[in-house]
């Protein structure tokens with residue numbers, strides 16, 4: 001799923017507000033970028049693919065200096081509505 005009308009700067013700023021020290025917690029760089037698509041984390045199922053399994057939509061934030069990746073819940077950030085809400 002692609003991020004609809006992504007506000008990359010807004011998302012980064014929101015994340016930096018939550019982490020006042022800012023930047024990458026590995027190398028300290030403040031040059032972060034967001035992947036343009038959402039990814040998902042699925043429940044563990046002993047190596048089997050479960051259709052309709054519970055998933056968590058993720059925003060992927062990468063440090064442009066060292067490549068460290070952090071994952072954030074897209075529902076919590078308000079990019080995706082929780083199941084049962086209108087995603088329209």
Ligand SMILES: [Zn+2]
Pocket residue numbers: 024025026027028029063064065066067068
């Ligand atoms: Zn880094």
